[in-house]
Amino acid sequence: MKYLMLLIMLLLATISVADSSSPKHSVGKPRVEAFFMDRDIIRIVQGQLHTANIKIHSSAKILDYVIYSSNGLFLKALDQSSPYNATESILSIPVQMSVSQQGRFYIHVELTTVKDGIETKGVISKVVSSETDINERILKKNTSSKKIHLLPASETIKKKIDE
């Protein structure tokens, strides 16, 4: 167990922030990052306990958070006995999750923030990324299409009588 903890600590120290180098220009919404701690060395294995690092970014003060896995399993909540009072808007939360489902691994963060006296609640969903995900995303380049995505509309036809 000690060695496992040591390994996790080492991984914590070496983990890179994959998306922070992205040239995206986004609006300043609250957002969440989530990575499996062991994404650099192994593939995520179903049924095993994995540690994910979840970061909540918010320009507003974080009053509360509750984190669930995609199958509704409670993972973590803010300890209200020692509420988060830091002025720093990024909160980093390690959680352990047993990966039981195939495919992609979602977490849901119910987030309550306050800014200028206005309280805002919302849910942010996040894929917990592994290195495999990131590589696949890089390979999947967006391509243009000539296809049409038809949406419904209502039509009114007025037949004017010929003069």
Next chain:
Amino acid sequence: MKAFVQLGLALLSLCLLAACSGGNGSSSSTSSASVGVSSSSIASSFATSSVAASALLSGVITYDDVPHKTNNLGLDYNNIQRKPVRGLVIELLDASGNLISSQITNDDGEYEFNSSLNQQVQLRVKAQLLNNFGAWNVSVRDNTETNSLYAVQGSLAAIETVTEVRDLHISSGWNGVSYSDARSAAPFAILDSVYIGIQKLRMSGFSGTLPELHFFWSVKNTSAEGDITLGEIGTSYFSSEGIYLLGDADVDTDEYDSHVILHEWTHYLENTISRSDSIGGDHDSNQKLDMRLAFSEGLANAFSAIILDDAFYKDALGRSQSSGFYINMAEKSHSLRGWYSQASIGSILFNYHLSADNRTEKSFHDLLATFTRQDYKIHPGFSSIHLFSEKLQVEAPASFNTWSVLLAEQNIFSIGAYGEGETNAGGYSENLPIYKTLSLSNPNLTLCSSNRFGSFNRLSNYQFVKIPISRLGNYRIQVMNAMGSSNTDPDIYLYSSGKLIQSGLSSLPDLEVMQRLLTSDTYVLTLAEAKVLNDSVGGNITHCFNLTLSME
């Protein structure tokens, strides 16, 4: 099938009415025209003549727009407004789906086709904002369905009278409680925000061409980040591919958040008709940011508010889109003020627009003209409030006093492109001067890179160096740890007119060397310790380096 039957009944009743009334008026029918509707068999029953007499088909295309609540917190579904679909491509198709003719709806959402009596035709409106002369071409596509272009279609029916009216309405899909039907209006709402933006540019004197732009929106676009073909876009953002927008109802969806749309559109403008040196990444008003990011984000917020003539930048989110946040762009009393604050930049730009002398509130000319000046776009210094100030002074000298006052209110004290004479160090003296000058006559500098204000894109992560070169030659730029060996990793980037021309990113400890043939010009170099760019590296890190320039 329901639509099919409705249309049939409607046309049948029309036939009866026309036959019995003697014909001194008009009648109408409505149908829900959905994907795959085929009514050729119905329409063919009316095709009684093969004579190709001309007919005029006209109408109005409208969509549901959902405004924000008056308190700026969330969408107001009780006041959905029917608005015209303006400037979009409308096509007239024949029974086989072939294009007969196409045009662009006018400012009132109207169209008018010359067609043939008894011909079976169908209308299609594409989510494509197009200019006939190629000045703009903006579309909304579904990134979760092979980037297909959104469109709506009317029913296939014969034109029976010399003048016929067919109106299409594109609804929001809101049933009073939730989205129960297809959210057809969303792509059209997005494009109407851009339409307003383009009109604003034109009215403000811009007559150039805007490169093609794709928006990517889907009801599946969520704040999850992963595979964009699954809708995992993370957040609304601009990248070289286009603008991705959230569409996740009850969490965060942006099709009616015009400020958000125009914020991202401004980033597109920066990258096409102006310049942007922003390094991207997370940002907000409470952070001391890299000046390039601060300027870009403050500018995008301000331009969205100016274009909409609405000081309250707002973003709806949450269950039923009933909550959200807003920023008052006219606010001046920010807790953090300076050239590194996006709030300050936004405030200066927006308040200049509001308060400058001898112009109406809607005037946008000075800012836009400065934004698109050639000497702004190719200046060696990075895009920043300082460079913008220098060029605005040239563009609008009569109004520059107003600008200077606004700068001073935000603790910005320089109007030189390189921030010459700036006295606001942002709480770290090594940030001044903003650009240190390295030259053959001043070949040694000491610079410090720090994460004291955060990592990756914050103030003090990068240090900026101006390098005037007066003689063509091979030059060597060397960076060494100022304290000897302490396992640092300095990285350097060399720019010419904002374009990266060479990087020094080796993993050599405590050392970086760059050699390059340089012509007579002014270059800019940035230097950062690699660890301060990585926000997973904890602790306070400040490393200082000796930078030298020599000619070989």
